[in-house]
Amino acid sequence: MYYKVNLLPSELEHRMGVSTRRLIVTATVTVVISLMLAAYAFFLVQAQLSRSELAVVQQRLTVASVRAKEANSLKQRRQQADASYKVKEELVDGRLVWAGMFDDINVNVPVDLWLTSMKVYPEGKTEEPGKNSGKPEPPKGGQPDKTAVVAPARPSKVVIEGAAWTVPSIGVFLNNVVSLPYFNDATLEEFHFDEELMATVFSISVSVKGGGW
Numbered sequence: 001m002y003y004k005v006n007l008l009p010s011e012l013e014h015r016m017g018v019s020t021r022r023l024i025v026t027a028t029v030t031v032v033i034s035l036m037l038a039a040y041a042f043f044l045v046q047a048q049l050s051r052s053e054l055a056v057v058q059q060r061l062t063v064a065s066v067r068a069k070e071a072n073s074l075k076q077r078r079q080q081a082d083a084s085y086k087v088k089e090e091l092v093d094g095r096l097v098w099a100g101m102f103d104d105i106n107v108n109v110p111v112d113l114w115l116t117s118m119k120v121y122p123e124g125k126t127e128e129p130g131k132n133s134g135k136p137e138p139p140k141g142g143q144p145d146k147t148a149v150v151a152p153a154r155p156s157k158v159v160i161e162g163a164a165w166t167v168p169s170i171g172v173f174l175n176n177v178v179s180l181p182y183f184n185d186a187t188l189e190e191f192h193f194d195e196e197l198m199a200t201v202f203s204i205s206v207s208v209k210g211g212g213w
Contacts, residue, residue, distance in 0.1 A: 081097035100181045105160070108176035121157045158206045159189075163199040167191070170202050177206055184209055 109115060164170050171192060178186045184207045191202035
């Protein structure tokens with residue numbers, strides 16, 4: 001059998017004793033500090049992850065914004081192309097119609113009558129013939145839009161000028177023109193005898209049916 005013998009003097013025996021309360025306090029403080037450090041480290045990691053995610057989101061937003069602008073630009077170009085195609089299609093169809101109209105007018109010209117000019121005037125035209133014809137006016141308060149596709153104004157009137165050896169031929173021609181499917185009515189604006197030509201000079205105004213161009 002062994003015996004433990006304390007060889008310390010009596011004044012040191014109290015100092016070497018273990019305090020349970022102190023151990024509890026020390027352990028508690030250590031745990032609290034450890035938890036605080038762990039929470040701070042977790043916060044730092046989460047903040048770094050959030051910054052990384054925010055940078056990725058901003059990059060995606062930038063790419064999406066660029067693609068949206070490109071899509072918008074493509075949409076505008078497509079709309080302009082469609083409008084331009086529509087205008088060109090209308091012009092081609094209109095030229096075919098008007099080519100046929102001029103041929104029909106020539107077919108209905110009497111033998112002793114000839115035409116000197118045919119002038120077409122668009123809808124809403126109030127100026128005198130020959131003044132600034134065919135030139136679009138720029139929009140008020142700014143420069144004209146160079147990208148806008150504008151269809152030409154539809155013609156509403158045709159003025160036919162010519163001469164005839166006999167006055168009855170003018171009446172026959174006027175009646176023939178009115179019978180064509182392109183026009184609503186025709187008016188004999190003026191006629192007089194030209195001594196140099198030794199013929200009667202005339203001018204006929206014809207109103208065009210809607211949708212002729």
